Ligand code: SF4
């Protein structure tokens with residue numbers, strides 16, 4: 179029997195260096211002993227032994243940091259938690275995340291996404307600030323449960339790579355940022371709900387969403403960003419009519 | 427930190443709430459209505475005699491509460507369908523947004539206006 183650890187797997191990787199290459203094109207690499215490797219390990223092996231110029235992002239190797247998102251066989255996945263043995267036999271195609279500009283090879287530019295995250299006030303804005311002496315802001319387990327799942331987002335942007343509306347309109351705030359917005363708006367210690375809601379009433383806010391729902395399917399952390407978007411469609415819709423009754 | 431550059435408030439909430447209301451209503455009453463008007467009435471089973479006779483139906487539609495029920499059911503079902511079709515067509519990139527809106531919301535608006543006109547025309 180052939181030793182499975184010696185199995186060689188072919189990876190087709192999209193290579194591109196803007197300003198140098200005329201257009202992105204695939205490079206093919208054979209990785210020996212790849213049977214039990216994650217896609218990330220295979221990429222690291224290529225970088226270490228075959229082509230040191232291959233560029234990709236990674237840090238934690240354990241699906242926590244969110245840096246290693248890429249298209250693997252056409253689906254947005256974390257390279258560190260996708261194992262070659264779980265993929266269908268044959269060459270494995272690796273491309274940068276869809277819908278983002280390529281910085282180099284598998285590295286995409288995240289500036290737009292970071293701006294979106296910043297735009298929704300991604301921090302707790304307490305009603306009355308407390309001094310250290312006054313002690314911590316307390317929260318019951320039920321109050322924690324109201325937002326906890328949304329706080330699991332690791333900003334991997336897989337949901338953005340999957341979202342057809344973000345693909346159409348790069349200004350669409352998108353699923354991940356909406357999950358983060360809901361994480362703070364659902365927090366009992368926070369008083370910034372209205373301020374955040376006011377950032378998403380436009381077409382580039384929550385209203386670009388056509389309820390496709392694929393964002394929640396591809397999310398590696400089961401954050402369910404589609405649910406966050408939907409809840410905020412309701413919130414924004416009520417605000418559309420109730421804003422006239424609101425005391426500012 | 428300064429706030430983000432915001433785009434104008436969208437009027438989508440209007441259509442979205444009509445969609446939501448229509449969805450709720452069609453889930454609650456749609457199957458029952460199909461069963462009664464599509465199967466029981468034509469087959470003549472399970473309903474009181476003359477239940478859907480012309481006189482009965484007319485009397486129902488002439489009663490103010492009946493009028494309201496007819497309007498709400500017909501119009502909101504259409505607004506629900508319009509939004510669903512609009513979003514699907516938008517996902518399929520079937521055409522410019524304005525055209526798609528005309529073909530979906532437009533139909534719902536025309537139907538709503540027609541139902542109101544007809545309900546008023548048959549009198550009280
Ligand atoms: S919601 Fe999920 S898929 Fe989207 S950025 Fe957060 S962890 Fe990634």
Ligand code: FES
Nearest residue numbers: 238239244246258
């Ligand atoms: S390397 Fe951190 S999520 Fe994959």
